[in-house]
Amino acid sequence: MKNQEEYFGTGSISNLRKILERTEAKKIFLVSGKKSFELSGAGKIFRNRFSDFEFEIFNDFGIIPEVKSVITGIERFRNSGSDCIVAVGGGNVIDTAKAVNILSFQELNPEEYITGKSELTDSGKYFIAVPTTSGSGSEATHFAVVYNGKKKFSLSDESILPDCSIIDPELTLNLPSEITAISGMDALSQSIESFWSVNSTEESRSYSEEAIKLVFENLTSAVCNPDIRNRTEMSKASNLSGKSINITKTTAPHAISYSMTSEFGIPHGQAVSITLGEFFVYNSGVSDKDITDPRGTAFVKENFGKLLNIMKCRSSDEAKNKIKNLMKSIKLKTTLKELGISEDFQINFISDNVNTERLRNNPRSVTRDELRNLLGKIK
16 A cells, blocks of 8 residues: 555644645646535635645535546546646545546546446546545545445545545534534444454554544534534544545445435435444344354454443443434434335335445345344334
């Protein structure tokens, strides 16, 4: 994996100038959110501090990374003559920028690579990621989510990892409480899933452990009483969660979440966290008959013991309730009915449209019937 340059802390956005000067960038392709760029304070910072640089701004896309948006971005980027890409925003913005950057330098139609029919061959331009939310950790990962219609795909390549990340908690100070809650639960879900993933390592689990502790200690206050301290800790948790899934990728809660977002419009962090507690209980009950982790049942059981200790819980049911109570404290929904999903055909649709790639990372095998049963418990 390529080495990434990282700047973290209050005011770290000031490092952007020296990075741009060092790379001799004259024109920058700036990918940003439409509203979040100004809300975060980034717009004012860029106007005041970087007015001597030429920028091509691309913000013509929605709340999820889509093929059509990426294709538009590729055309704009290729015609712009830009020397590098700077992405300022949440996971959607950074993932869109990642896809635009890498796919602008491939020979075939972008959909060939997005759908996995062809392998990426060339790297993109120098890429700087500046997150303005605390959840996805996209600035720390070497993959990018892209939706083709309502189907989710993931570009994955070492060259997709941003060359540089600038994590400045000040840019999250004005985040609305709902986005703070949703993105924070995404960070928690990623960290817990990474810990139990079949691909987990000592390094990934160390990132996960710190992130899990930070979320439980800071998310409620970041939503209800935000200040620079809890915003900083949540920025750290998000980045660590990204570093953990960069090694392991995500598992069942993410696998089942994508159709909730694409078909029913459920925000990603809400969608992944609503099944997290039930999957905690389900996965902790792994046996020799349904184990998928090659390290064996004893290893997975021991891993769950460590996870319970990290969460300061005595049982998987207690852990499930702790996750549920956290969600309630930040005013997120904890049942499917609250999200407008109550009919059997909706449950069947979700269980029949699971991302099998992410499901394979789960430590316990999951059948369609088991998925329906699990969803029924949160109905």
